[in-house]
Amino acid sequence: MTRSFPLRRSLVVRLTAVSLLIALGSIAATAWLAVQTTTRAIQQEQGQALSGDATIYTEVLGFAAANHTWDQVGPKLKALSDQTGRRIVLTTLDRRVLGDSGGAPVTLPVKATASVDPLHVDPVLLPQAGTSGIDPRAVGPYRLPAAEHSDLDGLARKVASCLTDLGFPSQVRDAASGRPQLTGLDPLAARYFAAKCGVYDLAEATPTEAAALAKLNDAVNSCLEAQKQPPVQLGLDFEALGETDQRRSQGCVDSARRAQLTPYVAPPALLFTLGPGGSQLPTFTLSKENLTRILAVTGGVLVLAAAITVLVARRLSRPLRALTEAAQQDRPAPVKSRDEVGYLAAAFNDLTARRERIEEQRKAMVSDIAHELRNPLNVIRGRLEAAEDGHLPFDRALTTSLLEETVLLQHIVEDLQDLAAADAGRLRLHPEPVDAAELAGHVAAAHADRAAAAGVTLTVSAHGDTGLTADPVRLRQVVSNLVTNAVRHTPPGGLVTIHVSSTVDEVVIAVADTGAGIAAEDLPHVFERFWRAEKSRSRQTGGSGLGLAIVRHLVRAHGGTVTAKSEVDTGSTFTVRLPKTDLRGEGAGVRDAQDPHVKGQNQPRDQKGITRD
Template sequence: MDAPRVPPYRSLIFRLLAASLAIAVVAVLATAWLASQSTSQTIRQQLGRSLSEDKSVYDELLAFAATHRDWSAVQPVVAARAAKLNRRITLLTEDRRTIADSATGPAPATARPSATVDPLAVDLGLTGRAGRIDSRIVGPYRLTAAEQRTMRDQLAAARSCLDGFGSTGEVVIGAHGRPKVVVTELGKQTATCPLTPPVAKSEERPLAALRRLVAACAGERDAEQVGIAPDLTIVVVDPDLGRVDRDRTARATGCLDKARRSQLEPYVAPPALLFVTDPADPAAAPVFPLSRENLVRTGTVTAVVLLLAVLVTVLVGRRLVRPLRALTEAARRPGDYQRVPVTGRDEIGSLAAALNELAERREQSEQQRQAMVSDVAHELRNPLTTIRTWLEAVRDGLATVDGPVLTLLQDQTTQLQHIVDDLRDLAAADAGTLRMHPETTYVNDTVDQVADAHLPDAVTAGVRLVTGHDGDPEVAVDPVRLRQLVGNLLSNAIRHTPAGGTVTVRTQVAAGRLTITVADTGEGIAPADLPRVFDRFWRADESRSRSTGGSGLGLPIARQIATAHGGDLTVTSDVGAGTTFTVTLPL
């Protein structure tokens, strides 16, 4: 029986929390404010340092990826940078396989990476750059030594030209590592100097290939209409109008990065996951230590909060314990199965009700125990009295030990053995030690064997014994226990069927379960007695006459065996028409 649900506002937990919540909330808020104020500066400093370190590692590995086709030679770079920063640096592939690691031990396979190193998809938040493709990627645009000298001369000439107009400029590295001059200060005169060196011969082929990729992406049928300058400025000229088509130019410009990634991908290292972690614990999140003063402040406030919470808890707890002590005293009062008063509808009231239910169950259990002892004594007394009477008669010379006397004594001894065996089985079932040993069994064969064994009893009683089977089920059961179950039901049915009656045993499989029915045409069981059929030592003949035999233990044992197999045993009956016991077992 489930205990009644206690409303939340009446529960002990709610009352205890309500008593200490106000002071706890205020103290916790004070602690949180003090901790946030004391640690914010330290966290900012440590966070800035951590971000700076991550950025430097990321930039160095990004440069490596931009200038190498793979990561095979990156281990020395990782080890040197890790030693300088006193951090653990790990590179993993996108499917979390180790590329390089500055330390031994398991890689942080499940942690969140600090960044993804991909020169074709640069993290702008870490680098602060404007372009997503690293400008250090040269790829197929690598110049010969002579072309590099020529380009340096052209850049020097461009700067001299700017100086002549009163302007100044500096050399910057553009896409593909190609240098150009950028004006840093304008003079009074307008400068007309060439700032970008013309296309070198080594650049003609890759630029043509890039033009074709852009044209294919932008849907241009004629790649020659797409113009790409050395600084990767794109224009699309309409041949009919003889001028730049702005819409087509914008569409082609939008395809530039995609085309460049496709062209440069074979020349750079594949994307890699970067982890910059603590050497001792790579899976741990960054920890920002507090100063001693901040630790003392936080500890003091925490101690005060704890002390106040303990005081409130003790005061409220003492008040809540009083009814528990009263329950303890009431439970210890002398008397048989004392009931305790239920004083409320909270957990203590539920406890009092549970104690009362326990006392009631104990009283019922004691009554059942006494009744069982009385029943056992009664069942054992009859055969023991018979055995004792005949033994005394033989000793006094009033009877001789002949065949009929020995048969009588053997029958009484067998009856005693049956009672003892039944009690042992019931005790094992109560203790949970009634073991089953299932094995694949043809149920029909087993049932037929039991029916054949009871056929002499049926013939003696003038009862017709009939078996019927629907199919030939093969089920994993304990064959010994199954024979005992069916035997108990057959014995009971034969005893309660008058001469000329019929007992029918039938097996069938339906809805994934095995069903065994034992039906008789006996006197039936009254509806008021059906709930007691499986009670121990219960018999329909209240006078306990031995005319029908039986100890009242067969049916309880049969139900325990069915339950131990994961099934059940039920009964239906019509007074004057007969009784049907149904065993259902899982297949």
Template sequence: MDTEGPEVTGERLPLRRSLLVRLLVASITIAVCSVAATAWLAARTTTSAIQQEQGQVLADDAQIYDTLIGYAAGHTDWSGVTPTLKRLTGRTGRHITLTTQDRRPIAASGTATTLPTRASALIDPLRADPALLPGVKADGIDPRAVGPYRLPGAERKELRFQVLKLQSCMRGAGFPAGVTEEPSGRPSLVLSGDNSTQRKAGEVCGLYVLDDPTTTEKRALDRLNTLVAGCLKRQNMGPAVVDLSFTPVGKGGEAVQRCVDTARREQLAPYVAQPALLFVATPAGTPAAAGFDLSSANTVRVAGIAALVLVLTVAVTVMVGIRLVRPLRALTDAARRPAQHHLRVPVTTNDEIGHLAAAFNDLAERRERVEVQRRAMVSDVAHELRTPLSTIRSWLEAAQDGLAASDEAFVASLLEEALLLQHIVDDLQHLAQADAGRFRLHPEPVRLRELLDQVTAAHRGRVETADVTLITRTEGDPTLTADPVRLRQTIGNLLSNAIRHTPPGGAVTLRCRRAGDQVLIEVADTGTGIAADDLPRVFDRFWRADKSRSRQTGGSGLGLAIVRQLTEAHGGTVSVTSTPNTETVFTLRLPLSSD
């Protein structure tokens, strides 16, 4: 034991270190991946922050653009725009400058600065950018540029009275409606529901009265239609009439619509401010742009967190590795102990290592059981061989000393003991062949009725000597593919065993019948039977029901073991049931051959 301790310890360390190294490598890899994922997440977060900042810049630019377009649509010049620019600067933090298209200053929100090389946008309510102003139609004319269509107070009051009256009618008819006011001052009803609902509501309350233009709108529409007619005439096209929706009535096409848009711009031009270039910059004078700067303190903080994650990962991995290695070391120690110790290891977890420890304990238990069986088998073999050899030796020594006459009875006795010894050796050889998988079968079609008759005839003499009744019953004429010699040996062993354990006057029954895709061969006797505790050991080698191991009540103890081996070699099974002092039945189940 002193020489094995250091050796075991010396061989155990590399395994332990190897496992720890692999765990460390795995954990470091995971940590690196985690750090990389954290960096990726930080980059994505930064990108998201930049995108949000850019979105805010775009929103501010859109607000500036919308406010200035609205101002230009409601004023004929830029003379009073400076307060508006200052309010926008205070709200967005941008420096705003307006110039003419040839870059002459118009107004600014603060002290003059160097203008960027490129303007942010062109402020023209008659050619607005639909991308920055979602309410603008494809013609690019801001809806707030109403010009001559702006209603005076009297007309607004009259229209509002009509709208409120219609709204009351709509509510009474079960069609709720809201009231809005267009940039020109014209009030209108807002109906919910689909087109059919709106059409029905219009028929009930007569909403069509709102479609009639006022006096102011008629004058503006007459001027617009004159301009449209002139445009169409220049293109050799017929006249078209435009209503308050600024679409041609009864005549369409891109050319007509272009004339309508051109005429509207010409009509509205005197009522809006001249086009101006918009410059938006930061207070320092550079163009407004989103930015994100990771300070050195934040950089150090991120690096520190990453290092902390790495250290914690390594520490946790070392702890987990030690906990994993400890039961493995116990398993290694138990496995390296001498085979006769059959050590067990404690099962403390329900994970893979716990399952491994349980499997090791099960293996040790089966190994111990096999060792016990091996020792018992060696003892049984020695006992079985010693008896005939001792008899032969004693007779020979007596003959050598002149105490026994070498006559016919002497030779017959020695021959009987030699045959018994040969029988034991043959049985051991059969079992050895079966264990080694070298049990050779020569299968052929076998009629069981004929085979059972042959077995019965071979045991007729023993049955008569034992004063036992032998009954054979076969249902039908089943046929299977089997080795007839081995099958006769199997049934013969069972029949011999039954005759041996049946007292005089008893009966042994040999039955055969078909059961589905199997054939059942049963050997029943009315002998002493087998105790329930002994049934699991019936087919063990050298086991006998008679613990005295008497030759008169038991054979070599290998017959039933050979029966099981031969049956399994044919792809079948053998079982036994017993009622002590009443009946014992051995059943062979063999697969049927094709008829």
């Protein structure tokens, strides 16, 4: 029990600490961002009140972009005031009034609603300005005179008519500079019919645009030269032609454009929007009380998060404690939850049950091995003691009897070695082309005398192409064990038949007998080690009890299957199905005869076990 406390303490402490750190970091970051965002919204000239006055700001900014002074701004402010119901006041940066929508003089707020400067526009307030911050309506020297506009407008309409005839309609719209542009044009038309319809001619700069663009290029390249950067050539879209890295020259382009447009736009001004009658619009303030309130709420949320984290950590650690105690006491874990811990407990309980079954099987196997070895050893010892005491003569009959028991011992030990090699994945196979029908005939010939002595008829029946790739020694061992068992359990006058047939992918070897058969409840156990239907373990009716277990391992090593069908007083049939494919490189423990890592590769193949159980 004491060994589970460190695990519980470590889990709870670590889970709580990590959760609290995450909660503290997220809450602190949220609170800091909220305070910073609110403070910035209050302090910035483009404050929160601007969201309701976007129309006013955009219209006033457009006036500044199109006029180089504020002299005629009064009517614009009056119209916007009538439209929005706000009083609008425009001043210079030193708060000298430039225009007022009307009414008695009022005291202006400390902070302006917004700063109006067409050359330094906040992209959030006017997304069309892009990253340059220059109002696209500020065109300055790029504004087309009437003659150039007329020529381009005629060309644009011809291009649009040409594209319409080709099935790509578009519209002609004037940009802020007066340059006609095609809108709604399909990109495919611009690509495939540009030359045919004169789209490229429409994109050519006019003399006015070319002169302004030349001055801009000179200014930009002078800036780049001062920075020891290569010169660039700008197009009408103010982007460097052919340059892949626009960021390299963007700073010089923006500064040169501002310098070029400054004489053509109104100077920066402050915009004030007031309520009806000149009253100030409500604003947000972040006082000490508000700051204290935010901190208090943050602290409360943190305490609540800490409490919930501790409860969750304790709840999560409880089943782990039970699982740890069960592991220490070597018993199943009483965890029934349907989560990851429950799955872990179920896996632990399955592992515990398997370990108990394996331990029971180990004990049973040790007992079986001891029993199997005890019988021949007792016979050998008894006969040697009888001979030593003079009760039996030291003649050929005695040595023959002792040799039979010694061979039986060797038989059992070799079977155990084969099973141990199969369990460890070290069962070596030497695959080569084999004719299963021919191999079955050799096995039948080897067992002919034993079958005749038992009064059993042993035959072979073969059909089809029975060639496959297999280890001939191990395959003969499989068939020999099945035939030995069949002959042993078939009464005199019975019949044992080795059927060999084939399918497209398999060779089938079936050993059928007309013996006593196996009961249905015993049939699932026939391939278990040391299992016999005769519980008396009599060797008159059973061998070592390892033959069929070895058969199963050898068949699996070949990538095949073995099954058993039987009826009491009718007979049994053991069927082996083996693939015809090459075994080399397939399956655990299967090695080619030329594998340099297999010891004894040049030694003769082991012929043991050909007539074993």
